[in-house]
Amino acid sequence: MEFSIKAGGLEKARSACTVIGVFEPRKLTEAAAALDRVARGYLTGIVNRGDMEGKSGATLLLHSVPDAPHERVLLVGLGRRNEFGEKQYRTAVAAAIKALAATGSPDALMHLTALPVAKRDAAWKVAHAVMVAMEAIYRFDRMKSKPQDETKCALRRLTLVVEKSGLRRAEAGLEQGLATAHGMNLARDLGNLPANVCTPGYLAEQAHQLAKRYRMKIQVLEREDMEKLGMGALLSVARGSTQPPKLIALQYQGADKKVKPVALVGKGITFDTGGISLKPAAEMDEMKFDMCGAASVLGTLKAVGEMRLPFNVVGVIPATENMPGGSATRPGDIVTSMSGQTIEVLNTDAEGRLILCDALTYAERFNPAAVIDIATLTGACVIALGHVATGLFANDDALARELLASGETACDRAWHLPLWDDYQEQLKSNFADFANIGGRPAGSVTAACFLARFTKNHKWAHLDIAGTAWKSGKEKGATGRPVPLLTQFLAGRARRR
Ligand code: BES
Ligand code: MN
Ligand code: ZN
Numbered sequence: 001m002e003f004s005i006k007a008g009g010l011e012k013a014r015s016a017c018t019v020i021g022v023f024e025p026r027k028l029t030e031a032a033a034a035l036d037r038v039a040r041g042y043l044t045g046i047v048n049r050g051d052m053e054g055k056s057g058a059t060l061l062l063h064s065v066p067d068a069p070h071e072r073v074l075l076v077g078l079g080r081r082n083e084f085g086e087k088q089y090r091t092a093v094a095a096a097i098k099a100l101a102a103t104g105s106p107d108a109l110m111h112l113t114a115l116p117v118a119k120r121d122a123a124w125k126v127a128h129a130v131m132v133a134m135e136a137i138y139r140f141d142r143m144k145s146k147p148q149d150e151t152k153c154a155l156r157r158l159t160l161v162v163e164k165s166g167l168r169r170a171e172a173g174l175e176q177g178l179a180t181a182h183g184m185n186l187a188r189d190l191g192n193l194p195a196n197v198c199t200p201g202y203l204a205e206q207a208h209q210l211a212k213r214y215r216m217k218i219q220v221l222e223r224e225d226m227e228k229l230g231m232g233a234l235l236s237v238a239r240g241s242t243q244p245p246k247l248i249a250l251q252y253q254g255a256d257k258k259v260k261p262v263a264l265v266g267k268g269i270t271f272d273t274g275g276i277s278l279k280p281a282a283e284m285d286e287m288k289f290d291m292c293g294a295a296s297v298l299g300t301l302k303a304v305g306e307m308r309l310p311f312n313v314v315g316v317i318p319a320t321e322n323m324p325g326g327s328a329t330r331p332g333d334i335v336t337s338m339s340g341q342t343i344e345v346l347n348t349d350a351e352g353r354l355i356l357c358d359a360l361t362y363a364e365r366f367n368p369a370a371v372i373d374i375a376t377l378t379g380a381c382v383i384a385l386g387h388v389a390t391g392l393f394a395n396d397d398a399l400a401r402e403l404l405a406s407g408e409t410a411c412d413r414a415w416h417l418p419l420w421d422d423y424q425e426q427l428k429s430n431f432a433d434f435a436n437i438g439g440r441p442a443g444s445v446t447a448a449c450f451l452a453r454f455t456k457n458h459k460w461a462h463l464d465i466a467g468t469a470w471k472s473g474k475e476k477g478a479t480g481r482p483v484p485l486l487t488q489f490l491a492g493r494a495r496r497r
Contacts, residue, residue, distance in 0.1 A: 007164040015109040017072040023081045024054035031111035059099040097136040107157035122166025127177030134181035140192045179306040180487045184480030187299030191478025195271035195288040200246040200319035214305025221247035231358040233337040237351040238320040240328030245320035252313045260369035261312035267375035268294030268319030275348030292469035293374040299483040311494035314366045318355040334432045344432035357454040370459040380443030382467040389415040391464035393448035410484035
């Protein structure tokens with residue numbers, strides 16, 4: 001879809017469909033009132049008859065509105081004016097796009113972007129309109145044998161209306177919103193692909209394509225390289241699989257070499273059976289999503305590359321399957337990580353932390369200003385926070401606050417959980433330096449505590465996206481989170497440099 005921005009004075013502009021808001025109860029917005037004057041009260045009539053109360057997310061499509069320069073007029077409910085905020089704004093845009101997609105309109109003129117949203121400027125409104133629209137029209141039909149006609153959408157061009165004073169900021173918002181949406185789409189596609197297609201080698205191939213397109217440096221470590229580096233933890237997870245593991249490092253340099261990069265480390269388990277500690281059969285298919293951390297790193301790097309962000313970023317992705325098999329790691333096996341610390345693998349299903357710990361040690365060689373890992377790490381995080389917030393842990397409070405604020409702005413929120421040393425006791429092992437699990441209580445915290453033992457030399461944060469990276473049920477599929485949070489974070493760092 002193509003997006004463009006226009007400012008004010010659009011009474012004469014023509015379109016296949018114009019999109020205007022109605023507040024509850026039955027109150028036309030400015031843009032709607034302007035059109036109503038042209039149409040000599042036609043809209044007022046409709047609203048007064050009770051066909052559009054203005055409830056948040058409701059839509060009403062009108063054809064042949066008298067004297068209107070548009071083939072169609074789409075009324076969109078906004079809820080009560082005094083309750084209209086970020087959530088209602090995004091709901092209205094999403095509802096509008098869904099309604100538009102069901103019409104034959106090739107283009108539309110969207111007035112919702114000119115509505116005031118408390119504390120948010122034109123850049124924010126445009127960026128979110130673009131992200132919400134792209135999210136609403138996203139389809140994954142690559143694995144279907146025939147194109148899906150029912151979900152085809154004629155909408156090609158969307159013009160976003162903003163107030164004149166916000167024109168320049170709106171252009172910036174359009175750039176960031178579109179780059180973020182493209183990054184999310186990549187992350188969603190990779191997440192949605194089945195594990196027999198999206199293997200560690202496939203992820204490496206995708207990284208190569210990004211490197212080529214956006215001029216990034218890339219290294220892919222093979223099994224032998226990992227052996228030389230002593231990545232015993234990562235290798236112990238790969239043992240049961242016939243797919244060769246990969247460790248991908250992508251370097252984006254948009255600022256001077258001297259500027260320390262932010263390192264993003266993404267869990268890339270392309271399928272998690274649990275290994276010898278095998279998972280139950282029900283819903284095991286969803287473990288193809290266990291590489292969504294890796295996908296979010298690639299998606300974020302795509303966004304960064306597309307924006308030509310004046311900043312340095314490194315993406316590190318340990319990628320492997322977690323399979324049972326004759327040479328798979330057994331519960332009780334003890335492995336030596338790249339850091340030299342030994343780990344008793346009490347449960348082979350706690351594999352994410354095992355591949356991440358070596359990747360985190362490897363990331364140190366890039367001398368990062370901060371390291372952020374992103375992982376579908378624990379079922380316990382889904383129990384704690386559901387599918388709303390990503391779990392956030394950090395060894396630095398300022399970094400945690402910065403990430404929380406980025407999540408708020410991006411409408412991709414995280415919640416700060418504790419990483420106190422008191423929890424470290426749960427990882428005690430009678431045989432190795434520590435174990436890879438800490439029992440049922442506070443499962444997300446002990447997983448983070450495990451990672452903290454490998455990140456003492458750097459400012460580090462951990463995002464547990466087990467509840468936010470994908471949806472189950474009827475709308476099963478990857479969400480593209482937390483690409484918006486990460487892109488916003490990096491854009492903020494680039495701006496403040
Ligand atoms: N990939 C899973 C975490 C997960 C489970 C994410 C369900 C989303 C939904 C991870 O590798 C895992 O299996 N974690 C175990 C850890 C346990 C063995 C300590 C878990 O959460 O059960
Ligand atoms: Mn697991
Ligand atoms: Zn896993």
